[in-house]
Amino acid sequence: MAVSPELLEILVCPLCKVSVKLTADGQGLKCSQCRRVYPIKDDIPVMLVDEAKIEAE
Amino acid sequence: MSKTVENEPVREEFNRWAAAGQGEEMEEHHLPIVLPTLALMRIESHDRVLDVGCGTGWLPRRLAGELTQDRVVGMDVSDEMIQRARAASAGIGNPTFVVGGVDRIPWEDDFFTKVISVESAYYWPDPARGIQEIFRVLAPGGSAWILINYYRDNPHCHQWGAQYKIPSHLLWAEEWAELYRRAGFTGVEHRRIPDDSPSPEVYTGRWFRDAEQLRAFKKEGALLVQGVKPASELR
Numbered sequence: 001m002a003v004s005p006e007l008l009e010i011l012v013c014p015l016c017k018v019s020v021k022l023t024a025d026g027q028g029l030k031c032s033q034c035r036r037v038y039p040i041k042d043d044i045p046v047m048l049v050d051e052a053k054i055e056a057e
Numbered sequence: 058m059s060k061t062v063e064n065e066p067v068r069e070e071f072n073r074w075a076a077a078g079q080g081e082e083m084e085e086h087h088l089p090i091v092l093p094t095l096a097l098m099r100i101e102s103h104d105r106v107l108d109v110g111c112g113t114g115w116l117p118r119r120l121a122g123e124l125t126q127d128r129v130v131g132m133d134v135s136d137e138m139i140q141r142a143r144a145a146s147a148g149i150g151n152p153t154f155v156v157g158g159v160d161r162i163p164w165e166d167d168f169f170t171k172v173i174s175v176e177s178a179y180y181w182p183d184p185a186r187g188i189q190e191i192f193r194v195l196a197p198g199g200s201a202w203i204l205i206n207y208y209r210d211n212p213h214c215h216q217w218g219a220q221y222k223i224p225s226h227l228l229w230a231e232e233w234a235e236l237y238r239r240a241g242f243t244g245v246e247h248r249r250i251p252d253d254s255p256s257p258e259v260y261t262g263r264w265f266r267d268a269e270q271l272r273a274f275k276k277e278g279a280l281l282v283q284g285v286k287p288a289s290e291l292r
Contacts, residue, residue, distance in 0.1 A: 007153055010168065014161035038163075044139050046156040047163035048064060 080113035110177025114142025242284030
């Protein structure tokens with residue numbers, strides 16, 4: 001079971017508190033503001049700043 | 058970039074606890090103090106509940122199955138605990154599990170109607186900040202309930218500090234209440250929740266000197282701190 005769309009709608013970036021979007025590969029949740037990508041591991045969003053990677057684009 | 062709070066030691070320690078199977082023991086250990094707390098919280102079917110430091114998720118499962126029809130979220134900084142929580146929750150109500158830290162809750166403002174945290178708050182890297190974050194994600198009129206066994210007013214738990222592998226906060230009940238007030242909570246109260254469950258005749262674990270101290274600890278009880286986020290017109 002993947003991360004539910006309903007959950008994606010209400011999760012926010014823990015730093016910026018703005019909504020996150022599923023990445024194209026479905027492996028992460030990206031903040032549109034700070035560009036951090038929070039990994040999804042075993043269908044569980046890992047919303048820790050220290051675990052996120054900042055994407056260039 | 059702003060400095061992140063030190064979650065990593067807590068995460069590593071509780072991943073070790075999870076791997077050792079200690080998460081699964083928590084329901085048995087904590088139920089005697091959680092049941093009276095749930096009775097005070099009066100959770101209703103429309104409540105949206107967040108459990109901070111949910112471990113393997115026994116409480117969100119219980120809430121989602123029995124008490125509320127709305128959203129129940131379990132959050133823990135330990136990804137190992139959350140994996141176990143999710144695996145154990147298949148087909149049970151609708152609990153949602155997220156890896157996250159209380160210092161930066163990955164949730165929008167004004168969302169939950171009740172936040173509970175059981176035996177977690179004294180491990181938070183910055184309890185004042187955690188309580189501010191709980192205040193933020195609570196809807197106006199929502200309430201926060203922190204239940205802990207390790208607090209300064211109970212003399213029978215102070216020895217735990219030397220055994221913790223991560224920093225912990227041994228605060229007075231009134232200090233916890235003051236953190237609530239500073240975060241903006243009103244109606245702040247604290248009370249004891251005695252543990253009336255049967256105690257063994259002989260204690261051989263490492264947390265208490267002997268069975269007598271364990272009984273004294275349980276009689277003294279856990280500390281429950283509660284507060285309400287004022288309705289918006291009052292803020």
